[in-house]
Amino acid sequence: MLFAIAIDALNSLLLHAHRHGLLQRLTTRHAPSSISLFADDVVIFCHPPRQDLQVIRELLHVFGEVSGLRTDFTKCSPTPIRCEDPDLLTINTELACVVAPFPMTYLGIPLSVRKPSASSLQPIADKLSKKLASWRAMLLSRGERLALVCHVLSAMPSHILVLLALCRPPPPPVLKQINRILREFLWYDRKETQNGHGPVHWQRVCRPLELGGLGIPDLHRQGIAMRARWLWLQRTDPSKPWVHLHLPSDADTTAIFRTSTTWTVGDGRSCLFWTDYWLHGKSIADIAPSLLPLVPRRRRKSCTVAEGLSDRRWIADLHGALTPRALVEYVHLWQLLRPFTLSTTPDHLSWRWTANVLLHQLRINFYPYDLPILLMLHLQYKYRIIRVYLWKGVLFLLSNEAIDPSATNTPVSMLV
Known part of the structure; x- marks a missing residue:
């Protein structure tokens, strides 16, 4: 906790340097997000010019003198992402660190600028198998193995559940392999069997205790819940530094999030016009499904209610000829939107399933x-x-x- 509080002061120094033009902003459109913290591991993101690297080095020196947490550059490793050869020379000169190549593995997660392949996640399953090799499953009762599955084995792949959304097709093969390892350890005292099946269907085993299951976390659904929470925080907490980023989300996660949330429209600046549930508890996609394909995908993700209702700009988003069904839905939507007015209060997103x-x-x-x-x-x-x-x-x-x-x-x- 004390380390996290101290690192927050470092983040404030970086933000101060951004505000005064000493450091370049990572993006020109959004607020800077230059630091990532996990336990005692800190990652600082910056541009590779010489001035930025000198400022980063000086800020770390000042932070070390004040807090006592001095940076040992011999234990640090800069990782250039899409940098040119002159940038690599500048990094070696200014930081005097061993440069780590990219793509790389950080905290057990493979990092890359492309979508991860299923083979890149194979070390997660190998880590589970290695963990089982040190356990004497034959000496454990089924209740003890159940406790290990629920609280140890199921928790090991949890940090990659967001990453699994990027693999296609879902669920990825590594997730099925992890479930097979858990199932075989629970039922057969070992990590490998010939048929790979258990006496009870695995989906029933993963149900909560009050629904007749054993309470083992369903990794696929747990990943959906985790990604849906990211979508919730993106819409309700603008202070998050990753709000402007494109979050990994599959079709199931997006559908569950949109069905489980409803908007109370105020000024209409936060609610999306075409996809969010804001008009009488429904979305425009549900009210007029024939009109949605006529709207460009970029406009669906960016057009807010305030923007769409202003001078009826939502009409200009429709491109292409209207079919008879689309024409009927257009008239119906016009009648619903005509008496709708905005207020000065901010929009409010609420969760339905309380x-x-x-x-x-x-x-x-x-x-x-x-x-x-x-x-x-x-x-x-x-x-x-x-x-x-x-x-x-x-x-x-x-x-x-x-x-x-x-x-x-x-x-x-x-x-x-």
């Missing part, structure tokens, strides 16, 4: 007139909350004088 929202949806959709559906869900999934509302619904109908339990067209008679 406990209160789920309970409210259960009361609205099932209670008390869909008892056969509740019974079917209870028999299939055995949810405790559904069982409670099932019997509450039965008691409600039996105690309601307006409903005759002996009739043949009531939910009670259908339930019986």
Whole structure:
């Protein structure tokens, strides 16, 4: 913790140098993000000109004199990314460090300017196998092996789950191999079997305990949840230094994030016009699906509600001829947008799936007139909350004088 606080002072020095023009900004459009911290490992990003390197070296010297955390350049390694030969000579002269080549492996993750291949992630599976070699699985009970799978083996590949989204096709082969290693260690006391199958389907094993599973993390779904959280932080916390970057996200993550969030539109400067759920709880893509292919992809990702409603600029985003269906959707969308007005308050993004929202949806959709559906869900999934509302619904109908339990067209008679 003390190290992180001290490194925050170094970050403030770098930001001060950026504001006064001593260091070049990494990008011309966004705020500088020049430092990355993980535990006691620090990475500083800068441009390769001589002036920038001299400023970085002097800032590290000043920071070391003040904090006592002096930099040993013999243990540092600059890594040039798309630099020319004169830049490499300048780096060797100014920093006097051993230059590390790029692409490289940092904190167990292969870094490259291109999408990682499945073979580059193979060392993760090899690390799991090496870990198993030191364990005497035959001397452990199944409960002890379950604890090791949940808290040790499943945690080892967690830091690469975001990286797995870049591999195609999803899920990558290395993820299937990791699941096979976990499955075989849990059921068969060893890391290799002939058939590779367990007595229970692995997706059922990865369910939570309250749903009949063993609580083992599902790495594929855990990766989706992690990437969805990145999307959430990108839209709700503009102070993050990586907000302007393109985050790795597959189709499943994007669909879950857009379905699970809803916007309360204020000034319309943060909410996207074409893809976010802001118009009566729906998105323009859902209201007018035939119009969305006519909008360029760049405009879908950049056009805000304020920009689209200003002088009806969303009409200019449509390129191409309108089909009869698209024309009907265009008129319907025009009628929905015409009375819509913006305010001065900022937009607010909210998460739909809270406990209160789920309970409210259960009361609205099932209670008390869909008892056969509740019974079917209870028999299939055995949810405790559904069982409670099932019997509450039965008691409600039996105690309601307006409903005759002996009739043949009531939910009670259908339930019986």
